[in-house]
Amino acid sequence: MRDLISVRALSALQKKKRLVKRGDEILTSKPFCFVLENSVIGQYCETCLATARKERLLSRCKGCWRAWYCSDICRDLGESQHRHECQLFRDRPDYRPRDFARFLARLIRKLKDGGEDVVERIDARRSRRFRDLMSHSKEIEKDQKRLDYLAEMMPDLQVLLGKSNIPDREELIQIFGKVHISYLDTMNSREHRRTFLQDNYYFTCDCRLCRDERHARTASSIKCRSRACGAPVHVDESGTGWVDPCGACGFCKFPRGVAYEYIEVADYTRAELADLDEDNPTGLEVWRDVAEAQGALLHPLNLWRSKSLEALVTASVNMRQWSAALAPARENEAAIRHYYGAKHPYVGLYLMKLAKIELNNMEWHPALEHLQEAEEILEAGLGSNHPLVFVDLAWLLIQASEECRVDIQRSLMYGRAQRTSSGGRSLVANRGRS
């Protein structure tokens, strides 16, 4: 979904030469329509998306036992959306429609029940409605894959809406095209990103990132073997055996076969990652083996290295093996910054995760520094009112600050004790664990 008006609002601001600072709000928008995915039902309030916490448990809808709310207010507010589903789920307790079909059904009902007339103000002069979104319907008509996907939703739509309430084909494709939201993960190769955008949004991307040849070449790189260099050196992944000379030091005496060794390792990593994509949660052992097979060959900014480190960290954290998570999480920090860009909210989230791992390893001071940086990035990206910032992050900050304070106090006391016993020679207080 691309919304021309928000793009126009931004360029109008720029034309007026009004400075837009990082973190400034250009446009805020409440969701027009949404559903909770089946996999997270019960974890969030159906209306306000508040999470279930110890001090605020969610309560179930007494009709269908399938929707959860944080309060009576949210239950009442969600009534109009939930009413039809509630009746249906009560009659068919084992029925599990697809998430996207349930979303489409809600949207179609909302549009019929006056949603067409809902106007959202952007500024004094501009406003928008659902119909202002781009539909790509002409392209979708020629895109068999997308049409097949829509066809897959039809049986659920018939159950959820009833045959007579389904819009005609043309209107349905219009609606479908407007809501096919999908975010592009920049943590992918240029080729992958371009194919994704071509397949989903029907254009060839020529953005600054796609034109950055050096960035693209780093994605498939090994570490330079010249002593004390370690810069990324590009290897051709198509199997020609070509290794670039090092751009930093000019080293070019890579042993024969290093490119083939690289391709073997990259293929192995790709195969394991494909399994991970198919909802097969792979265990800690697998990702340890992958990291070991990559050995010292791959550069830390190599895409395969970074993706498998991420999987290794996730697996370690899931199993609460905090010490196993620490080294890979630290190694991956540079790659996360490289692929997302310095101020991307994901970098903030990553630093938060890294800090949590550090706290569990009693690395108080680095944790505090990472949390402070995460706070700056997330406040700019999500706003200081976002629960992630003012609940989760704030809590971690309190914890890290307190641990640092105690740690410094302990070091000072230890230093004083040492001074007294060693006749006044001063000791420098250690950073980190004491």
Ligand SMILES: [Zn+2]
């Ligand atoms: Zn709520």
Ligand SMILES: [Zn+2]
């Ligand atoms: Zn219900």
Ligand SMILES: [Zn+2]
């Ligand atoms: Zn691009």
Ligand SMILES: [Zn+2]
């Ligand atoms: Zn080099």
